[in-house]
Amino acid sequence: xxxxxxxxxxxxxxxxxxxxxxxxxxxxxxxxxxxxxxxxxxxxxxxxxxxxxxxxxxxxxxxxxxxxxxxxxxxxxxxxxxxxxxxxxxxxxxxxxxxxxxxxxxxxxxxxxxxxxxxxxxxxxxxxxxxxxxxxxxxxxxxxxxxxxxxxxxxxxxxxxxxxxxxxxxxxxxxxxxxxxxxxxxxxxxxxxxxxxxxxxxxxxxxxxxxxxxxxxxxxxxxxxxxxxxxxxxxxxxxxxxxxxxxxxxxxxxxxxxxxxxxxxxxxxxxxxxxxxxxxxxxxxxxxxxxxxxxxxxxxxxxxxxxxxxxxxxxxxxxxxxxxxxxxxxxxxxxxxxxxxxxxxxxxxxxxxxxxxxxxxxxxxxxxxxxxxxxxxxxxxxxxxxxx
Numbered sequence: 001x002x003x004x005x006x007x008x009x010x011x012x013x014x015x016x017x018x019x020x021x022x023x024x025x026x027x028x029x030x031x032x033x034x035x036x037x038x039x040x041x042x043x044x045x046x047x048x049x050x051x052x053x054x055x056x057x058x059x060x061x062x063x064x065x066x067x068x069x070x071x072x073x074x075x076x077x078x079x080x081x082x083x084x085x086x087x088x089x090x091x092x093x094x095x096x097x098x099x100x101x102x103x104x105x106x107x108x109x110x111x112x113x114x115x116x117x118x119x120x121x122x123x124x125x126x127x128x129x130x131x132x133x134x135x136x137x138x139x140x141x142x143x144x145x146x147x148x149x150x151x152x153x154x155x156x157x158x159x160x161x162x163x164x165x166x167x168x169x170x171x172x173x174x175x176x177x178x179x180x181x182x183x184x185x186x187x188x189x190x191x192x193x194x195x196x197x198x199x200x201x202x203x204x205x206x207x208x209x210x211x212x213x214x215x216x217x218x219x220x221x222x223x224x225x226x227x228x229x230x231x232x233x234x235x236x237x238x239x240x241x242x243x244x245x246x247x248x249x250x251x252x253x254x255x256x257x258x259x260x261x262x263x264x265x266x267x268x269x270x271x272x273x274x275x276x277x278x279x280x281x282x283x284x285x286x287x288x289x290x291x292x293x294x295x296x297x298x299x300x301x302x303x304x305x306x307x308x309x310x311x312x313x314x315x316x317x318x319x320x321x322x323x324x325x326x327x328x329x330x331x332x333x334x335x336x337x338x339x340x341x342x343x344x345x346x347x348x349x350x351x352x353x354x355x356x357x358x359x360x361x362x363x364x365x366x367x368x369x370x371x372x373x374x375x376x377x378x379x380x381x382x383x384x385x386x387x388x
Contacts, residue, residue, distance in 0.1 A: 004031015005349040009184065012086050013037060013067065014074070014095040014102075016044040018166055019124050019200060021063040022173030024094055027180065028066030029342040029351045032092070035367055036067040036358065037083060039074060040388045043360040054333030056357065061332050062339045064357035070368070071361030071388030078386045080105045085371050087112045087119060091193075092180055096124040099134050109195045120183040120193040124176050128199035138200075143168035147204030152211060152221070164312075171203040224270075230279045231256070231269050234309065241292035242309040245283075255304035260286050331356040361388035 009032040013024040021036075021044070028034040038044055044064070049057040070086075073079040084106065087093055093112060095102055102108050109121040123129060126138040133146075144150045144167060150160035179196035187193050205212065215221055227233050231247045247256040253269045260283060268279050287295065292308050299306045310318065316327050328341040330353050342351040364387055368378050381387045 001352075002349060004029075004352065005346060006030040006032040007349075009033065009092065010090040011035065011092040011094065012083065012090045014083070014093065014097070014107075015124065016096070017046060018063065018169040019172040019176065020094055020096040021046070022170060023122075023124065023176040023180070024067065025063055025065060026173070026177045026342070026344070027092070029344065029353070030346075031349065034067040035086065035090075035363075036064060036069045037074065037086075038069055038071050038360060040071055040361075040385075043069070043071060047360065053337035054335040055359070056332065058332075058337060058339070061330070061337050061357040065330055065339075065353050066355060067358055068363035068367055069358035069361055070364050072364070072381075073386050074105060074107065076386050078381060078384065080107055082368070082371075082381070082386070083107055084112065084115060085373075086367070088116050089371065090116070090119065091184065092120045092122065094122045094124065094176065094180070098137075099123075099125060099129050113193060113195070116193070118187060118191070118193050120180055120187065120196060122176055122180050122183075122196040122198065124172055124198045124200070126200050128202065129197050133201075140166040140168045140200075143200045143204050147201050148208055148212075149204050152208065167207070168200045168204050171207060172198055172200040175203050175206070229270065229276060230265075230283050233280060233283075235284055235287040237287055237292040237295060238289060239291040243287060243292060243295055244307050244309050246305040246307075248305070252303065252305045255302045256306065259299055259302040259304055259306075262286070328353070333359070364388065 006027060009027070011024055011027050011032045011034045013020065013034050013036045015021055015024065016038070024034045024036070036044070042048070044060060046060040046063065047056045049059045051058050053061045072082050074083055095107075100108075103111065109123065113119050113121060125134070126143060127133040127136060141150075141162065144162070145160075147168070149167070150162070153161050153163075155161050176196065176198040179198060183194050183196055211221060225232050231245065231253050233245050235243050235245060237243060245256065247253045250269070254266060257263055257265050262282065265279055265282070268275055271279070290298075295306075296308050308314075315321060321327065325341055327338055329336045329338055331337075333356075344351050365375075365378055368387075369375075378387065
């Protein structure tokens, strides 16, 4: 079997919930040896999120494949000492505690990098390691609110619209992965690791790069791509389902008008005011005459950037998703769960699911043995309640 791109890289993962586990899963998918450190008595809380896949939650299984689980109480001095020992022989450590929490346990970036100068230490927090909000608690909705995302995405009545996924969390996990890979690349030149500081709020800002650039340059908030023009709009069909129209370039707008038999609208793509409303109204009336899938068949012969708005189940079962094997099966204890495949495709070092999400503390003895702990040491720590 061809080794993964990150084969030989060891990652200590102190994170839980979504952003950190998504980051470390991507690293594991790329071949890294990820040691998921979980605190007794329950470990990562997503283990219990329904629905279940085997003996654990499907969400946990989807975010924690290609990892090994070590159950240790890092709040105790002996448990913190276990993590310090692991850090000595590791390449990356990822954590998501509030600033200063791990430093008080002797597990901060300065502490561990003093022991191992090669260590890449990644901190994922809501607001970063500095600033007036650095120690503030938050969740995805808070970061979207403070980042201007909710304020920029409103329904017709002015109400901010929440996205269907944890957008700030997932973006933060992706950016942490990019930062870690960049730091490993730099380490290859300099021989030294560094600190990667990832803020979920700043991840939200990064998603708004284009509208922010226009606003910061003195322009108005862009609305061309917010449904105010017929060429970039969502239209309701006869059966209550919808079509998404993205006919921005002139050739696509021409194809759209041709498909609808509305050649007289060719010069009215970007008109405003009454003409804009008239154009949207005429197209809305046309789309309302047929069911969504009838329109899909009709537009198959027009290169107009018109696609059906799919529900998640439809999207996952669509021919494109099937052709790319977007949904895969992976073991989950005694059962098999269906989950999303890695989005990364590498020709020379293919991404693989080497093993399913681990049981809580499943690899404690194995990991500690590799770190040089004697069996008697492991037994003593278990008796003391430091290990599960």
